[in-house]
Each structure stands twice: as structure tokens, then as C-alpha cells.
Amino acid sequence: MKGYEVISSLKNHIGKNNVIVSSNGNISREVYNLLPQPQVYLRGSMGLPIAVGLGLALANSKMKIIVITGDGNFLMGLSSGITAAFYKPNNLKILILDNQKYYTTGGQKTVSSVINYSEFLNSFNIGYNHSMNASQDQINKNLSSFLNSNTLSILHLSIEESKMDLENIPLHPEEITKRISNKFS
Numbered sequence: 521m522k523g524y525e526v527i528s529s530l531k532n533h534i535g536k537n538n539v540i541v542s543s544n545g546n547i548s549r550e551v552y553n554l555l556p557q558p559q560v561y562l563r564g565s566m567g568l569p570i571a572v573g574l575g576l577a578l579a580n581s582k583m584k585i586i587v588i589t590g591d592g593n594f595l596m597g598l599s600s601g602i603t604a605a606f607y608k609p610n611n612l613k614i615l616i617l618d619n620q621k622y623y624t625t626g627g628q629k630t631v632s633s634v635i636n637y638s639e640f641l642n643s644f645n646i647g648y649n650h651s652m653n654a655s656q657d658q659i660n661k662n663l664s665s666f667l668n669s670n671t672l673s674i675l676h677l678s679i680e681e682s683k684m685d686l687e688n689i690p691l692h693p694e695e696i697t698k699r700i701s702n703k704f705s
């Protein structure tokens with residue numbers, strides 16, 4: 521399955537209190553273009569989506585945070601994944617879209633292929649984690665149990681490369697922050 525297909529299918533699962541925090545580059549562009557707005561689109565802050573998502577989840581229990589991160593971003597910010605597993609906020613879900621590449625900057629290989637994600641995420645000792653390379657039907661079912669679980673959850677999906685011509689995000693980070701604060705004030 522392609523990354524943009526997974527992101528599009530989230531449309532059927534998200535509610536008004538969900539806030540998506542998307543990693544920089546292609547994933548943020550896909551979230552901006554394919555899902556309802558506003559969300560938190562990171563721009564340039566590589567490695568930080570889980571740190572930002574964790575901070576929001578701990579600061580505001582009304583927000584149901586879904587972090588969508590590429591494998592390059594996940595690996596760069598690994599310590600924040602482990603910090604999330606320490607605090608275990610039940611309003612935080614982390615979706616890793618793993619194409620084993622830095623797709624945004626030309627498709628250089630990440631080091632993701634050496635990780636056994638099932639074993640690695642299992643060692644976090646959290647309520648729900650899952651790693652899969654599966655059909656759309658299976659992924660849809662897993663998205664539903666992932667998002668509805670009453671605990672910190674991590675879902676790792678192996679995805680195929682996607683290529684879409686998408687509009688760049690025309691918003692300054694300050695506007696992105698303001699739009700979300702206004703929604704929850």
C-alpha cells in the first residue's frame with residue numbers, strides 16, 4: 521500500500537478531537553492535501569514529530585493526537601519514542617510509515633531495514649503495538665483498533681513509494697500553531 525492511501529483512509533477514522541502531527545516533507549504535504557484541516561504540519565523540523573505530539577498530548581487531554589512519521593524522522597527522533605513509552609499518554613497514537621527511504625530528499629536509504637520492528641516496539645512495553653506489511657483491508661482493520669485503543673499505541677506499516685504532485689503547504693509555522701490553538705481554546 522502507498523503512503524498516501526494510508527493517509528487518505530484515515531479520513532474514515534478521525535473525529536473532531538483528533539489532531540494529526542505530521543513529519544516534515546512529503547508526509548506533511550499529503551496530510552495537508554488529503555485530510556481535513558487544520559492539523560499540525562511540521563515544516564523542516566526533522567526528527568521532532570513524536571516530541572511535538574507527546575508535548576501536545578501531555579499538555580491537553582482534550583486532544584487525541586495522531587503522529588504520522590516517516591521512518592527517517594522516527595529514527596532521527598528515537599529518544600522521543602522511548603520517552604513517549606515512559607509517559608504512556610493514552611491520547612497519543614504513533615503511526616510509522618516506513619518506505620526505508622528519505623523519499624522527500626531523493627530516496628536515499630535510511631537504516632530502517634536492520635530493525636525488527638515487532639521485537640523493538642514490543643520492548644517498549646506499551647498496550648498496543650503492531651508492525652505489518654499488509655493489504656488495504658487488513659490495514660483498515662488495524663487502523664481502527666490502533667486509533668480506538670485506550671492506550672498509547674504504535675503502528676508500524678511498511679509502505680510502497682508514493683509519488684503525487686501536491687500543493688506545498690502555504691502556511692507559516694506560527695499560523696499552523698494559531699489555527700490549532702484557536703480550535704481548542
Ligand SMILES: Cc1ncc(C[n+]2csc(CCOP(=O)(O)OP(=O)(O)O)c2C)c(N)n1
Nearest residue numbers: 545546564566590591592593621622623624
Ligand atoms: C536536520 C535535518 N536534516 C535533513 C533534512 C532534510 N530532509 C527533509 S525531509 C527528509 C526526509 C524525511 O524522511 P522520512 O521521515 O523517512 O519521510 P519520507 O521523506 O520518506 O516520506 C530530509 C532528509 C531536514 N529537514 N532536517
